[in-house]
Amino acid sequence: xxxxxxxxxxxxxxxxxxxxxxxxxxxxxxxxxxxxxxxxxxxxxxxxxxxxxxxxxxxxxxxxxxxxxxxxxxxxxxxxxxxxxxxxxxxxxxxxxxxxxxxxxxxxxxxxxxxxxxxxxxxxxxxxxxxxxxxxxxxxxxxxxxxxxxxxxxxxxxxxxxx
Numbered sequence: 001x002x003x004x005x006x007x008x009x010x011x012x013x014x015x016x017x018x019x020x021x022x023x024x025x026x027x028x029x030x031x032x033x034x035x036x037x038x039x040x041x042x043x044x045x046x047x048x049x050x051x052x053x054x055x056x057x058x059x060x061x062x063x064x065x066x067x068x069x070x071x072x073x074x075x076x077x078x079x080x081x082x083x084x085x086x087x088x089x090x091x092x093x094x095x096x097x098x099x100x101x102x103x104x105x106x107x108x109x110x111x112x113x114x115x116x117x118x119x120x121x122x123x124x125x126x127x128x129x130x131x132x133x134x135x136x137x138x139x140x141x142x143x144x145x146x147x148x149x150x151x152x153x154x155x156x157x158x159x160x161x162x163x
Contacts, residue, residue: 007062018049030064063112074123121157125149
């Protein structure tokens with residue numbers, strides 16, 4: 001949260017951003033991974049967090065912070081292929097929403113957050129169904145799981161966001 005707030009301010013101190021990243025291994029790894037990706041690649045890959053932050057910018061840091069927070073919140077309940085796919089979908093929608101917003105003159109950070117959370121109810125219901133499947137064999141049915149996700153995710157979303 002502190003990093004997201006710092007990244008929101010255009011006058012943020014680079015040293016403060018780097019110091020916060022140094023305390024969060026998951027986020028630091030994500031920043032270095034993105035800064036080394038094809039979209040940001042220059043002749044040399046970044047070798048320090050300072051170089052990575054400079055390369056990707058505060059907007060990307062803010063978005064990565066939201067993505068890592070969401071991933072950590074839901075992976076704390078265990079990891080499954082379905083959960084990983086749902087989180088990847090959320091990130092893809094968030095990235096697309098951010099790009100469209102920027103092109104339309106809308107706040108890309110708000111669009112990213114909306115895209116990231118657009119199906120948060122699916123994540124919550126998926127965790128519930130996965131937990132149930134550990135003890136109840138009927139919940140292992142892909143058809144029942146998908147039907148339950150489709151039926152309940154819209155109601156679960158506001159409940160999750162209200163917490």
